[in-house]
Amino acid sequence: xxxxxxxxxxxxxxxxxxxxxxxxxxxxxxxxxxxxxxxxxxxxxxxxxxxxxxxxxxxxxxxxxxxxxxxxxxxxxxxxxxxxxxxxxxxxxxxxxxxxxxxxxxxxxxxxxxxxxxxxxxxxxxxxxxxxxxxxxxxxxxxxxxxxxxxxxxxxxxxxxxxxxxxxxxxxxxxxxxxxxxxxxxxxxxxxxxxxxxxxxxxxxx
Amino acid sequence: xxxxxxxxxxxxxxxxxxxxxxxxxxxxxxxxxxxxxxxxxxxxxxxxxxxxxxxxxxxxxxxxxxxxxxxxxxxxxxxxxxxxxxxxxxxxxxxxxxxxxxxxxxxxxxxxxxxxxxxxxxxxxxxxxxxxxxxxxxxxxxxxxxxxxxxxxxxxxxxxxxxxxxxxxxxxxxxxxxxxxxxxxxxxxxxxxxxxxxxxxxxxxxxxxxxxx
Ligand code: SF4
Numbered sequence: 001x002x003x004x005x006x007x008x009x010x011x012x013x014x015x016x017x018x019x020x021x022x023x024x025x026x027x028x029x030x031x032x033x034x035x036x037x038x039x040x041x042x043x044x045x046x047x048x049x050x051x052x053x054x055x056x057x058x059x060x061x062x063x064x065x066x067x068x069x070x071x072x073x074x075x076x077x078x079x080x081x082x083x084x085x086x087x088x089x090x091x092x093x094x095x096x097x098x099x100x101x102x103x104x105x106x107x108x109x110x111x112x113x114x115x116x117x118x119x120x121x122x123x124x125x126x127x128x129x130x131x132x133x134x135x136x137x138x139x140x141x142x143x144x145x146x147x148x149x150x151x152x153x154x155x156x157x158x159x160x161x162x163x164x165x166x167x168x169x170x171x172x173x174x175x176x177x178x179x180x181x182x183x184x185x186x187x188x189x190x191x192x193x194x195x196x197x198x199x200x201x202x203x204x205x206x
Numbered sequence: 207x208x209x210x211x212x213x214x215x216x217x218x219x220x221x222x223x224x225x226x227x228x229x230x231x232x233x234x235x236x237x238x239x240x241x242x243x244x245x246x247x248x249x250x251x252x253x254x255x256x257x258x259x260x261x262x263x264x265x266x267x268x269x270x271x272x273x274x275x276x277x278x279x280x281x282x283x284x285x286x287x288x289x290x291x292x293x294x295x296x297x298x299x300x301x302x303x304x305x306x307x308x309x310x311x312x313x314x315x316x317x318x319x320x321x322x323x324x325x326x327x328x329x330x331x332x333x334x335x336x337x338x339x340x341x342x343x344x345x346x347x348x349x350x351x352x353x354x355x356x357x358x359x360x361x362x363x364x365x366x367x368x369x370x371x372x373x374x375x376x377x378x379x380x381x382x383x384x385x386x387x388x389x390x391x392x393x394x395x396x397x398x399x400x401x402x403x404x405x406x407x408x409x410x411x412x413x414x415x416x417x418x419x
Binding site for chain 1 (some may be wrong): 350356357359360361362363364366372
């Protein structure tokens, strides 16, 4: 059985038919890689708490095929740098990175890993990109788990396209801003709190 | 609460207790540095006082005073349930002579705290069993909690990647300038004292809020 839509032919096989699909090897490999990221969590500070949350059942990083942490860098292909990197730790982090097999990706989890955060002094490396390459920066102190998942999906998209340009996770649209000018629709589960003067003082999910 | 400690100290050491004060239940004695270890031993062994727990030790730099470095210890008696704070002052404006007797033989718990004060403020403790840096790495030069350590100076162990190596700008766009948008001008002290502000690879940061995301 076959039908043609927009130049692509979609084939559905009956139970007793056999068939095959063609693809580019690179695309297949990238598809496999992005859906089976083996992570090495380099958790050094308070952001680690938020990492546990992402890894736990509520936010469930397993949905992205990235649930298995490897505590040997040789078995990992995604390095999560979770927390503050002190000058003293910098050689350790670089060594961990160098021990990982290619292809490998790096995520900076939180403001400290991305740029040093408010530790603007003798103690702290001002961003891990000063010592190792970094693919995705997740801002926030600490970032919410949703932002981390956004970062993971951004990385998956980048793996699909073989794009190694570093990128920063952008904030999602703020529901309070989106619905601020009109009343929320009946179906919306977003509520907007207003002060007496009418300006928005907060938003939330009901 | 333990004004008894202050009066016992004054009775026993007289002139060596330079000043005492009590404020909101906190009792403080400033002692002469030569008597530091004797005062500590007395506080620990006196049957009325029995300060058996060494809580904390820190250095406080007052660069415009002489002696310049104040060393502060906090003690608790778990049997008598009282506290005292003792201070001493060492070091001239160049921090020469910033030396104290170690009290590790009186409270073994003072070991790492004295190493911390040595590391951060540069006070040498005579008789310490293993006086070396505890927080900073051995290659670090200087003592970062002295007020004349430039606020922006970093001493990286790993050379930073250059923008050519990375192929992209490494400085972050941020809403903050050199002072991170803070109103109090955190680097003023070094500036007003004519020290060069040497920022090695220190860039602009976006501020964090530590949990209040
Ligand atoms: S970004 Fe904030 S929460 Fe994360 S490690 Fe730094 S200070 Fe802690």
